[in-house]
Amino acid sequence: MRALVDDDDSFPSTPGKTKIIDRGGSHHNHRHRHHLAFPRHLLWTLLFLAFLASYLSLRSFLHTSSRYLSSSFATLTFDNRVRASAEPTRPDGLVVLVTGAAGFVGSHASLALAKRGDGIVGLDNFNSYYDPSLKKARRSLLSSQGIFVIEGDINDAKLLKRLFDLVSFTHVLHLAAQAGVRYAIQNPDSYVHSNVAGLVTLLEACKNANPQPAVVWASSSSVYGLNDEVPFSEVHRTDQPASLYAATKKTGEAITHVYNHIYGLSITGLRFFTVYGPWGRPDMAYFSFTRNILQKKPITVYRGKDHIDLARDFTYIDDIVKGCVAALDTAEKSTGTGGIKMGPAQYRIYNLGNTSPVTVPTLVSILENYLKVKAKKHVIEMPGNGDVPFTHANITLARVELGYKPKTNLEEGLKKFVKWYLSYYGYSSRKGKNW
Numbered sequence: 366m367r368a369l370v371d372d373d374d375s376f377p378s379t380p381g382k383t384k385i386i387d388r389g390g391s392h393h394n395h396r397h398r399h400h401l402a403f404p405r406h407l408l409w410t411l412l413f414l415a416f417l418a419s420y421l422s423l424r425s426f427l428h429t430s431s432r433y434l435s436s437s438f439a440t441l442t443f444d445n446r447v448r449a450s451a452e453p454t455r456p457d458g459l460v461v462l463v464t465g466a467a468g469f470v471g472s473h474a475s476l477a478l479a480k481r482g483d484g485i486v487g488l489d490n491f492n493s494y495y496d497p498s499l500k501k502a503r504r505s506l507l508s509s510q511g512i513f514v515i516e517g518d519i520n521d522a523k524l525l526k527r528l529f530d531l532v533s534f535t536h537v538l539h540l541a542a543q544a545g546v547r548y549a550i551q552n553p554d555s556y557v558h559s560n561v562a563g564l565v566t567l568l569e570a571c572k573n574a575n576p577q578p579a580v581v582w583a584s585s586s587s588v589y590g591l592n593d594e595v596p597f598s599e600v601h602r603t604d605q606p607a608s609l610y611a612a613t614k615k616t617g618e619a620i621t622h623v624y625n626h627i628y629g630l631s632i633t634g635l636r637f638f639t640v641y642g643p644w645g646r647p648d649m650a651y652f653s654f655t656r657n658i659l660q661k662k663p664i665t666v667y668r669g670k671d672h673i674d675l676a677r678d679f680t681y682i683d684d685i686v687k688g689c690v691a692a693l694d695t696a697e698k699s700t701g702t703g704g705i706k707m708g709p710a711q712y713r714i715y716n717l718g719n720t721s722p723v724t725v726p727t728l729v730s731i732l733e734n735y736l737k738v739k740a741k742k743h744v745i746e747m748p749g750n751g752d753v754p755f756t757h758a759n760i761t762l763a764r765v766e767l768g769y770k771p772k773t774n775l776e777e778g779l780k781k782f783v784k785w786y787l788s789y790y791g792y793s794s795r796k797g798k799n800w
């Protein structure tokens with residue numbers, strides 16, 4: 366281009382300065398060509414600038430629109446996945462939001478409900494209270510059964526609203542919580558965050574939903590605290606908690622009562638008694654004892670005052686799941702609409718235990734027997750960390766009203782747990798190892 370019009374570096378500020386390549390033309394022609402060359406020069410420049418501008422704006426358009434498109438595809442995918450997961454596969458199937466779905470009880474309950482054709486949407490924050498890889502493995506199991514588990518927190522009001530806008534949940538099975546009795550000494554805030562604030566956020570979403578779902582949620586045997594009447598019945602005192610965990614679960618019972626009373630939410634609280642089994646929680650005694658025994662590490666066994674052994678009404682996971690399902694099936698509808706109560710709503714609390722407490726040293730000897738390894742026991746007096754000396758459930762109410770009937774004793778249940786543990790952590794394949 367330059368060769369045609371200019372052999373100087375400078376753009377023609379004065380026409381005479383520009384040396385036009387004159388290939389034998391007259392002065393007139395020269396002038397004429399010079400005259401013509403100027404707009405052509407300008408034209409090329411303008412064309413170049415126009416090209417550059419359109420290239421840049423096309424790039425930015427493509428960039429913006431691809432971001433927009435990919436985010437709306439992501440939205441579509443998310444919404445579609447939620448709706449698909451919520452779709453029951455049997456007539457009149459329940460549509461259940463399961464919080465804590467990647468947790469121990471949550472994953473088992475979700476699978477059981479999906480198996481019979483209910484629509485399930487899971488929610489879990491995958492926190493690192495214990496190894497999140499176990500939670501992710503549970504999520505994979507659920508995903509293989511068509512259950513979508515959303516990574517999100519029950520404190521996220523926006524997310525909850527979006528889920529209730531997308532799906533008319535008939536029930537909420539609320540199992541998300543900060544569990545563990547002794548960890549409350551280390552991290553008290555996490556109990557308030559999940560078991561109190563998170564519960565209120567969830568109930569707000571439930572109460573605002575239209576239709577309102579019926580809520581079934583996990584309370585705890587720990588609410589009996591220092592109660593010494595046995596076996597523990599729902600009519601006994603629960604105003605003497607021994608741990609912050611217990612206090613937050615008792616608070617949950619009070620909070621759910623308020624939402625039942627003011628907004629007409631149908632509420633069922635289930636007091637679980639030390640639930641154990643395959644895919645369990647690594648922080649619990651039966652699980653951590655198994656790990657340590659296999660690794661030949663010592664275990665600490667707490668003992669009560671006067672050398673009394675501690676005892677728990679250990680309850681097998683499948684029995685607990687049956688109790689959860691029965692509670693969902695017998696829950697009446699909530700009575701509120703648009704956040705306003707239209708009539709009295711159901712409020713229930715049930716013990717879900719096994720009714721036969723076993724001491725911690727007996728638990729250890731059952732494990733030693735299955736693992737064929739002697740435990741290195743370090744027995745110490747129970748520190749003041751929130752533990753209670755024993756639990757023992759009276760389950761008459763659950764039996765009569767839910768048809769709840771636990772079937773698995775600790776020996777049978779631990780056998781299944783150990784089988785799962787060895788397989789999950791790859792011990793079964795290590796032939797010849799002395800486990």
Ligand SMILES: O=C(O)[C@H]1O[C@H](OP(=O)(O)OP(=O)(O)OC[C@H]2O[C@@H](n3ccc(=O)[nH]c3=O)[C@H](O)[C@@H]2O)[C@H](O)[C@@H](O)[C@H]1O
Nearest residue numbers: 544545546585586587637638639649650665666667675752
């Ligand atoms: O029913 C509940 O509401 C609770 O059950 C469960 O709590 P717990 O009954 O305390 O179960 P878990 O920790 O297995 O300890 C069992 C026994 O082993 C003793 N124990 C424990 C640990 C240890 O190192 N040594 C020991 O002797 C210990 O002193 C106790 O005597 C749930 O974790 C809790 O989230 C909640 O759901």
